[in-house]
Each structure stands twice: as structure tokens, then as C-alpha cells.
Amino acid sequence: MPNPEGEFSQIPLPHSTIRPIGVYALSGLAADGNHLLAVDAIRGYLVRIDPHTNNTTILNPHHVGEWIGVSGLSVWEDTFWFAKGQEAIWCDRQTLTPTVFTRLPYPVTGVAVSDLLVYVSCQKSGYIHIFDRTTGESTGRIPQPGVGCETLVLHNDALWVADRAEQTVYCLDRTTGDLKFSALTPFSSPTGIAFYYPTDGAEPICYVVYADEEPYIRDDPNAKSPYQLTFRDRTFIHPLYFHHEPEAHYTLSNGFAIELSYVEELLPLEAVALNQVEWRIALPSNTLRQRVRHVEAIGCECTIEEQDGQKVAVFKFDKLAPNQGGLLGWKAVIEMYGLKYSLSPDDIDDRLTLPAELAQLYLVDDDDLAMDTDTMIQAAKEAVGTETNVLRKMLKIRNYVYDRLSYGIQPKIDTPDIALARGVGSCGEYVGVLLALARLNGIACRTIGRYKCPPYPDRRQVPLQPDFNHVWLEFYIPGIGWLPMESNMDDTIERGPYPQRFFMGLAWYHTEIGKGISFEKMKAIDKPEHLSMGDLAINHICFRILDELMPS
Incomplete structure (x- = not known):
């Protein structure tokens, strides 16, 4: 598979970690x-x-x-x-x-x-x-x-x-x-x-x-x-190491070259034959803080297509036989840096309005967000009060959700109204509640993420497997653009005050894949309605930290 983005130069680091001898903290x-x-x-x-x-x-x-x-x-x-x-x-x-x-x-x-x-x-x-x-x-x-x-x-x-x-x-x-x-x-x-x-x-x-x-x-x-x-x-x-862009209001800090592989192992739960199969898996995105160096297919050959500005690996099979084995996926080498925006409410021009095309995409209930329920409508009003500045509104919404939710893994992702009433949610449920409240307040939001590299940058060249997948979101400010916000990672102190490290910021280990599009889809001309990708395959995700990088 050809490299879709070209090679990126690496600046050698002149200094390394200092490990003093005989000290504790x-x-x-x-x-x-x-x-x-x-x-x-x-x-x-x-x-x-x-x-x-x-x-x-x-x-x-x-x-x-x-x-x-x-x-x-x-x-x-x-x-x-x-x-x-x-x-x-x-x-x-x-x-x-x-x-x-x-x-x-x-x-x-x-x-x-x-x-x-x-x-x-x-x-x-x-x-x-x-x-x-x-x-x-x-x-x-x-x-x-x-x-x-x-x-x-x-x-x-x-x-x-x-x-x-x-x-x-x-x-x-x-x-x-x-x-x-x-x-x-x-x-x-x-x-x-x-x-x-x-x-x-x-x-x-x-x-x-x-x-x-x-x-x-x-x-x-x-x-x-x-x-x-x-x-x-x-x-x-x-x-x-850091690189500050004052006009764009952001700063990049220490980065790492990461090898990430995502592979589906065909392991059907039932004997089923499928014809004219197309299996699509999104590739890592190119962003301010993330650069794709190289991509190659694993297991089966694929082609790379562009979908809404994002790269997708497409695997095609004339037929998948019952109980057929096999591997399909990709391996990518990417640069990932820390990113932090330094914006204040005074930097926001409240006269600017959300573009109509973004309103049509990101102010609607397109993912079971329960935006029409009394619970979410009332919560949306309580969250922002009389605030009109977009940045302050988003921060108030985040703090409102943090006040009312505690993190916990759930057997399934419930709708935001159920999660909010329960008071406990997974990262996906945090995202659902945040999306619903933001969109009800006229703030365009979308889900992003998929996985985080285990945050051990001193463990180089060894396989690292994430325990869970993970999602966070981006919100849009007219005149500024899309800004990242973690779902639940800053909900660390009961009733606050909450850190803002991942409000308009992402650590080097956040991996952005397929921004604004579905991560993975599979279709076939004779696919039964009840059949999902989870019924056909089990995924394998592995990170390998290759080297540390200096932002430039």
C-alpha cells in the first residue's frame, strides 16, 4: 500500500530523561x-x-x-x-x-x-x-x-x-x-x-x-x-519541548512516533456465507497535532479511499465462506504531539454565527441523544443559565455534567437522559450527554477518538495494548474552528474545581482516527439484518512507541 501522506522529517532530540540515583519523590x-x-x-x-x-x-x-x-x-x-x-x-x-x-x-x-x-x-x-x-x-x-x-x-x-x-x-x-x-x-x-x-x-x-x-x-x-x-x-x-503558535492560539509539546496496528481476525460466531463484501476501516487522521508517516495493509490487500476528507482502508471480498478464517487491517506509523489551546472568552467574536452546513450536521439528534426529552431540554437550560459566550457555555456544560456524573463502565451505552438520571456513565455516555447539551444550546459538536496509546513513553519498542476503546469530542467556535475536549478524564475532584488540562487540549497519547466519519463499516449484498461485525470478527489493537519527537 502506498504511503498516503508522505514522510515527515524527525528532529533528533539533544537531551534525554535524567534519572537521579537514590531518590524517591x-x-x-x-x-x-x-x-x-x-x-x-x-x-x-x-x-x-x-x-x-x-x-x-x-x-x-x-x-x-x-x-x-x-x-x-x-x-x-x-x-x-x-x-x-x-x-x-x-x-x-x-x-x-x-x-x-x-x-x-x-x-x-x-x-x-x-x-x-x-x-x-x-x-x-x-x-x-x-x-x-x-x-x-x-x-x-x-x-x-x-x-x-x-x-x-x-x-x-x-x-x-x-x-x-x-x-x-x-x-x-x-x-x-x-x-x-x-x-x-x-x-x-x-x-x-x-x-x-x-x-x-x-x-x-x-x-x-x-x-x-x-x-x-x-x-x-x-x-x-x-x-x-x-x-x-x-x-x-x-x-x-514546545512550539507556540500565538496567532492560532495553540501550543504543541513533546511528541512521539507511534506504530499502531488495527486488525480484525475473522472468527464467525455462526456459519454464514456473504457475497460481495466491502469492509471499511478508517485510518488515522492528519491534524494539527497528528501526522501520518506511513500506512500498510495487514493480512489482505486493500485500497485507500477518501471519505469527507478522511482516509479509509477498503477491503473487498467476492465471498466470505462459513467459518472462514483470515486477517484484515492496517498498520500505521504516526507522529502524535501534545496540544493545548490558550483561548479566553475575550478571544471569541460573539457576532459570528455557526455556518449553515455545520448546523445541519452537528446540531441534530443523529445518534440517540434523547434531545427531545424533557430531561435533556431542562438540563440544557440549567447547564448554561444566561451565558451567551460560546466558550463559557461549553465550559459550564462540561462542569454541569461533571457535577452530575461519576465514571463507571456500563454493560451497554444508554441514552443521555438515562445516564444523567443514573448519575454514573462510561466515557461514551459522558460524550452522549455532552453532545446533547451542547447541541441543544446551539454549539456544534462531534465525536472523535477511538483509542489511546498506553501512556508509557519510556517503554519503547515493546507492544502495548489499550484496555478499552475511548472517545472524546470536538466543539466548534465560529471564527476559531474545532476545539478538542475530553469526555471524562478531567472529572477527578468531587464537585470540583475541575482541571482544564483536556479542555481545548489533548495529550500525546490521544489517537485521532476518522474524524467526523464512522470508524468501521461492513456491507454485503446478502448480509442478514441481525449480523454485525462483532459476530464475524474480533479486533486486535497494538501500539508500539518508536521514538520521542520535538515539535516544530
């Missing part, structure tokens, strides 16, 4: 000459790390108890600054004697220092507080850009914020707090950010430190059942 990160500095919040180690060798040195061997629970490390001249409990603290880097700079009513998580000012982040207050460095007097505050624990660094006259819950790095105007742009991080739970200047004079590297737990199977030979599920600490430092 790093929190806070700072650059110091040729080294990086971080704090192990569990052990209380202040460590110096060589980014080229991973060599790790403990700088406070006699003061570890005082550094347990520290976060938000910053360096200013000959002093260290950090957060602990409700206090922002500084100390001389020689004596390490702590001095309280300021104390807030709530716990603080991040500190950044300049020649004149000190910035202190406090999740519970919802603000980054600003103080005069010499007097300690408060000079103002700016809202936190996210809802999680945030660490800070000053760079290029901007305030950079890493938010653990949002899985996002924000670049803010240090004076006003206005958002310049934001970028999704390739890993979850970022706990520190720093800009490191290489000795060769190259451009500074934005490093982000991560700390989390990961499940693994422990082999206990003394137990009756030797294989046990348990958790272990996982912490490392990784460069954040």
Missing part, C-alpha cells in the same frame, strides 16, 4: 551552573544532579530532617528558597540555617525569586502571592492558572508555573498574571520546573521533574500467591 527543581538541584520530599535530601551522568550528591547530609516535606525549590545568588507547610523559607547555601520569609494561612507549594520580588503559590487560596524580597511586604497577588499544587520559576521576564493536577506548564506575564500560553507535559504529576543553560551556549532547556507512584507485580516467594500487585515511587527529570 523529587519536588521542586532549580538550575545551578552545570547542575540541577532538587529536593526529595520523602527523605529530606537536597540533591545536586549532573544532567549528563545522573550522578547525584546529597548537599544536606546533616539536615535531612529539616527538609522533609519541602517543595518548590528556588535559587537566588547564595541562598536557597523553598516552601514547607504554610511557610516560604530561605537559607544560606553554606550553613543551610532556615529563616522564615513569610507565612500564609494555608499550605504553600512553590517559590520563585527575583532581585526585587518573591512569588509564593498557594493552592487553597487560589493565588500566587507576591512579596517585596527585602521587606517581606505583600505587593499583590495573581490567580493561579490551574487548580492543583503549583511550582514556579522565573525565566525571560515571565513567570512559569508547573501544575501537578493539570499536567500543564503555564507561561504567565509576571506582573499581571495574564496567560501567554500553556503546554501539556508528556508525563503526569509534574512537581517542579527549571531552565538549564548548557555550557556550550546552546538555548536553555526547560526541565520538568515528575513524582508519582506506579503499580507493578512483586514476586514474593514466601507468599502463598507469589505475584502481588503493589506500588513503588517513581521520579525523574525530563525536558519539555
